[in-house]
Amino acid sequence: MSYVIPIGPYHPALEEPVHARLYTEGEEIKDAEVFIGYNHRGIEKLATQKNFVQTLVMVERVCGICSHSHAFSYAMALEQIAQMEVPKRGQYIRVIIAELERLHSHYLWLGIALHLIGHDSLFMHSWDDREAIMDILEELTGNRVNYGMICIGGSRRDISDEQRKNVLEMLDKIEKSNARLKDILLSDKTVALRTQGVGILTTEDCLRIGAVGPQARASEVAIDVRKDAPYSCYDEFDFEKAVFNTCDVFSRVVIRILENIESIKIIRQALDMLPDGKINLGNKIFRIPAGETMVRHEAPRGQLCYKVVTDGGETNKRVSIHVPTFKNAPTVPTMLKGNSIADAGLIIASIDPCFSCMDR
């Protein structure tokens, strides 16, 4: 029997609003469509009405998880247009927060994936670790999300010696639990049965559709903006691109675990080498000349692009935001085909979708 099964836009298996339509033969998904736009807020339109400082605050609210990535990217674009040199200490602090953000985002995704798999005890362990990261982010920035750490020309807050010690202690804890999580995830039968061979995105399909970030790296496509087009001070750190080759949901689990290890390495190096000096260019209103540029940033979910056009006035002429989910969501129908209906929620979640980002 053929069925058309609608999922969402509001559904218990989905963390954010999206509508998927599954075309099935019995339990098997033969085809699928994805419909987006349930969260559209017109942020690109609003950016043409706001000044640069207001826009910086606004773009940080595009997403609750990768808020720092949005502010980081927008500020980099303005700094590139105005040819500003951000002080080294400010750059290091930006990177430390970006990697802490990646860690908490990856732990968030691991928890959701484990919950959907049906491994709720590991889901709670994963989110327990995430809490430690969120507590450190609150200590460093004053906020659990929307950190407000970016200002045009640098970072808004410094990191004290005591805070540095606390971050290192948290990393010791996370590193141990990440190693334990890795051992369990790589050997657990429930995880293997629910993820291996499920939701396959081949390397060819990944390249054809243009997926980015962990989604691409889990399909053996070795792309990472931090390595391929280094920005800020990423070229000063020793870390690896995490790539895995099974192209299924299991591969996407492994990638997050491996990337956690690399993020911990980067934060440790940044704290160890944190230069002395200023963290920003001072508390003043900068004049942004007419110009345009595009910057790319490796957000937790993949390549985040900001293209900014200015005309020498006080507002943006145009701000285009292309987020990783916009690149990864089109892979969902391909991944769903041939799988069972019961796996649809997990496969959709496996791209680590952020519809708040995508709809912006």
Added chain:
Amino acid sequence: MQPYEKKFITKEELIPVAEKMRADGVALAMIHAFIDDEGNANVSYEFQKDPSIVSCTIVGESTLPSISAIYDLAAEWPEREIMELMPITFEGVDTGKRLFMPDSMLDGQGQILVTPMDKLKKMAGTGGDEA
């Protein structure tokens, strides 16, 4: 800083340029567009030739051929989005359904980036109809 190189191309050059980029293994990072003060459409195809971005820009053409046959959904979704935001169309793209905007908003035709904010505010809360 990531290098950024801007080139101006013509509408006729778009398909050959995109085909060459694809053949060279260059990814399409994004398609960006806006309407300038003179009312001209500016459409930029941002190709990522790591570590650089090569921005191929076409000015003054409000109808362009789609490059979705070359870059698949990496081009089709941005093209559909641009068509919803401003009066620029891409030939060969299915516009049967909107990608982002509610089908009822602005009669399913208007584009929010070129609609004045006061008009959009009036429509807020009315399900897309003008108050």
